[in-house]
Amino acid sequence: MSVMRSAQGLSALRDAGNGIVFTSDLGEYPRETYVKVRYGERNTDPMDKVLKSDAEWRAQLSDMAYKVTRKHGTERAGTYEDFPKEPGTYMCVCCGAPLFDQGAKFESGTGWPSFYQPVDADMVGETVDRSFFMKRTEVHCNRCDAHLGHVFPDGPQPTGLRYCINGVSLEFEPEA
Numbered sequence: 001m002s003v004m005r006s007a008q009g010l011s012a013l014r015d016a017g018n019g020i021v022f023t024s025d026l027g028e029y030p031r032e033t034y035v036k037v038r039y040g041e042r043n044t045d046p047m048d049k050v051l052k053s054d055a056e057w058r059a060q061l062s063d064m065a066y067k068v069t070r071k072h073g074t075e076r077a078g079t080y081e082d083f084p085k086e087p088g089t090y091m092c093v094c095c096g097a098p099l100f101d102q103g104a105k106f107e108s109g110t111g112w113p114s115f116y117q118p119v120d121a122d123m124v125g126e127t128v129d130r131s132f133f134m135k136r137t138e139v140h141c142n143r144c145d146a147h148l149g150h151v152f153p154d155g156p157q158p159t160g161l162r163y164c165i166n167g168v169s170l171e172f173e174p175e176a
């Protein structure tokens with residue numbers, strides 16, 4: 001998984017704090033530009049991707065997981081409040097990519113699992129979502145394009161971000 005870029009400013013962004021920070025010493029970086037530069041090429045690289053047909057996903061996943069991850073659905077709040085509290089990693093239910101660490105999970109009170117940062121910013125992609133007359137930032141698994149949820153700028157420190165994730169799109173794996 002190589003994301004080294006020579007473009008000026010991007011390395012500064014990358015070093016600014018686990019890829020989460022959207023400003024650099026060059027000034028503030030527009031989020032869309034950042035996302036495009038950062039993820040645009042990766043998204044077209046078949047070597048890194050898990051590509052399956054709609055029928056394959058439907059056969060592999062539960063009805064709810066299929067609706068949420070492949071059809072941009074949203075589970076009802078409070079559906080997944082029984083994740084273990086022990087140390088571990090939340091993986092993509094579709095492809096097993098490690099997405100969020102237990103240590104970055106926090107109680108948001110929304111009824112959806114919430115995290116302040118992904119395990120690896122390269123693994124969680126973003127797109128601007130204009131559905132429902134709102135402008136939100138959608139987040140997905142960069143390896144298989146599974147829709148996960150949205151990210152909002154009202155999270156706790158150290159990032160100030162709130163990744164609001166559908167629990168059905170995650171699989172918890174306890175630390176070995």
Ligand SMILES: [Zn+2]
Binds near residue numbers: 092093096141143145
């Ligand atoms: Zn995935």
